[in-house]
Amino acid sequence: MFKLDRLGDHRAACNTCGVLAKRAVPLEAMWRKVCQEAGGRIIRPGLLRELNLGTVLPGDNRRLECLVDELPIHNGAQLGVDCTLVSPLTRRGEPRPRADKEDGAALADSRTRKERHYPELCQGNRCILVVTGMEVGGRWSGEAFHFLSLLASTKAKEASRV
DSSP, rough: OOOOOOOOOOHOTTTTSSHOOOOOOHHHHHHHHHHHTTTTEEEEEEEEGTTOOSSTTTOOEEEEEEEOOOOSSSOOOOOOOEEEEEEEBBBBBBBBBTTTSSSSSHHHHHHHHHHHHHGSSSSOSEEEEOOOOOOTTTOHHHHHHHHHHHHHHHTTSOOOOO
């Protein structure tokens, strides 16, 4: 167990005893609301094995926070939106590999981890994995920004022309 440092880096970065999981809950709710506002139908979050997304074993306990149908993006495919909050620091308060030299390195590593965690959503079947990554401190992944832009464009098309 690591002692809490005076700057709070450990609590902000550690998945085990930190607050990342608690901080992610409002982000997950926000992305569900944004997808709903853009016209998507939100399927309740739940275990992958309960969502009929392909070959998932009965004992599989992986969760997906947001499954969205009926959005006119990605050719109408169902979207598995996975919200992730990462820290550019390790639990020791040190920069993650490459994070001190490469903007968004922790976000890129997070995307890779999500692809390994949800391989059935990366095979291009009827459901597409969208990782809305954000770093502690405010940086968004390019994918999260692009997804939000697509949703905003979709919503804007509903408005009548002036």
